[in-house]
Amino acid sequence: MTFLAQIRLVTCAMMLLGIVASSPAIAQKLGPDGAPNPTASVTSERTLLQQVPRVEGRIDIPDTKAAVLIQPAGRTWDYFHEVLLHWGGAIVILGMIVVLGAAYLIMGRLRVTAGRSGQKIVRFKAFERFAHWLTAVSFVILGVTGLNITFGKILLLPIVGPDAFSDISQVAKYVHNFTSFSFVAGLVFIIAIFFKDNIPEKVDLDWIKQGGGFIKNKHAPAGRFNPGEKLVYWLSLAAGVTVSISGFLLLFPFFETNIAEMQLAQVVHAVVAVLFIALILGHIYIGTLGMEGAFEAMGTGEVDLNWAKEHHDLWVARELASEGRQGRPSATPAE
C-alpha cells in the first residue's frame, strides 16, 4: 500500500473508532424516536443551585444585577435579619443593661476614697474633648436611628401608627446616612490623638493582676489610661473601622459589590454595631453613673487631683514632674 493510502486507512479507522466510542453520548442526545432530545444538556434548577450559590445568566438590559435569576440566599438573609439579629440584639443590649444595673447595685458608685482635694489637674485638652464628643454624639444618633431599622417596627410602630412611623423612619434613614460622616471624622481624630497613650504597658499587667481595683476597692496602678480604657479604645477602633467600611458599602449599593457581598456587608454592619452599642453602654456607665469624678474629665477637661492620684497615679506623677521641670502649674486650686 502507498504511504498516502496507509494514512487514509488509519484516519478512517480512527474516525470510526471515535464514532463508536461516542455513540452512547449520541444516543443520549437523540430521544427514543431518533429525534434530538431537547433536554439532553439542560441542568435542572435544583442541580444548578447545588453547584452554584445563585443562578445567573445573560440579560438584555443595562442593570447588571438583574442577571441574577434566583438567589435563594435572600431567604437566609431574611432569617438572619428577622430572627437572629432580633434575638441576638435584644439579648446583647438588654443583657448589658442588666449587667450594668447589677454592677451599680452591687458596687454602687465608685467614690474618691480620700475625698475631693479641691485641686484640679488638666486631663483632656479642648481638641481631645471635641473629638470625643463629636464621635460620641454621632454614635448615639447613629445607634438610635440604626436600631430603628431593626426594632422600630416592633417597639415604635404600635405606638405611633404606620404613617407616622414611616415618616419617622424616613427621616431616621437620612439622619443615619449623613451623621455617618461626622462619626468617621471623629473616629479618625480619636484614633490619631489617643493612639500613643493606649499602647499596652507593663503597668497594665499589674493593674489586671490587682483586679483593676474593683476587687476589695483597692486602687491599682495605671498610666494615662488603664487596661479597661485601653480595651475600649482598641475595640472601638476595630468596631468603628468595621462599621464604617461596611456602612460605606451600604451607602453605595452595588457600586462594586454583588448581591451576596451586599448581604454580607449588612450582616457585618448589624452584628458589629450591636456589639459596639453594648460596649459603649458600658463606657457611658463608668463615665457617668459608675464612677465619681470621671465625667468632668471629658466634660470640663479637668479632674480632681485625688481622683487622678487614685485612678491614674503614674500619669499624675509624670504630669506633676513635668510641671515641676517646666515651672508651669498644671494643677490649679479650685476657684
Add this chain to the structure above:
Amino acid sequence: MARMKFLCDADRCIDCNACVTACKNENEVPWGINRRRVVTINDGKPGERSVSMACMHCTDAPCAAVCPVTCIYPTEDGIVLHSKDLCIGCGYCFYACPFGAPQYPRAGNFGSRGKMDKCTYCAGGGGAEASGSAEEFEKYGSNRFGEGKLPLCAEMCSTKSLLAGDGDIIAQIYKERVLKRGYGSGAWGWMTAYHEGIEV
C-alpha cells in the same frame, strides 16, 4: 380561594421580551426600570434556556418580612402588594428577594433609592386610592385584576411559556405539557417562592 402564581416554561421561552414590553407599556414603567426581565442561562451553549422573571408573589414573602416599615403585604389571592406611601426606600426588600423583583426608580444620594416599585400582578396598589382610578395608575400601574383579567405579560407571551393564574391550574397545564412532549426543565423558582415543586 384562588392562589395566584406565575410559571415560566423555560422550554418554550424564546427570549422575545414580549412580556417585558407588555409590562412596561401597560404600567407606564419609568425608563431604566424593569418590573419583568428575561434571563438566558447557558446562552449560546447546548442546553440554553430563557426564563422570564418578575415578582413571584411568594408564600412567606421574604421582602414583607424584612421591610422595616412593614409596607409589603400579601392579599387574599396570594398577590404581594406594597404601599408606596409607607416605603422609605431602604432597599432591604431587594436583599431579601430571591428573584430580584424590587426596583428603585429614583437614584438618589448615598443609595437613598426612592420608593420601591415592583410587579403588582397587574392588580394595582390595594391601597387608599380608588381601585382603577387615575391616582392608583400613576402610583402602581394598571389594575387588570380588579377587572377580572390576568397580568398582561402572560397574556402577551408569544409562545404561552409564561403562565399566570391560579397556582393549581397553571401547575396542571405545565404537567400536561411535560407529559405530552416528554420533557421539561422544571418550574423555575417554584421551590424557593412557594415551597413546592411540580412533580411530573
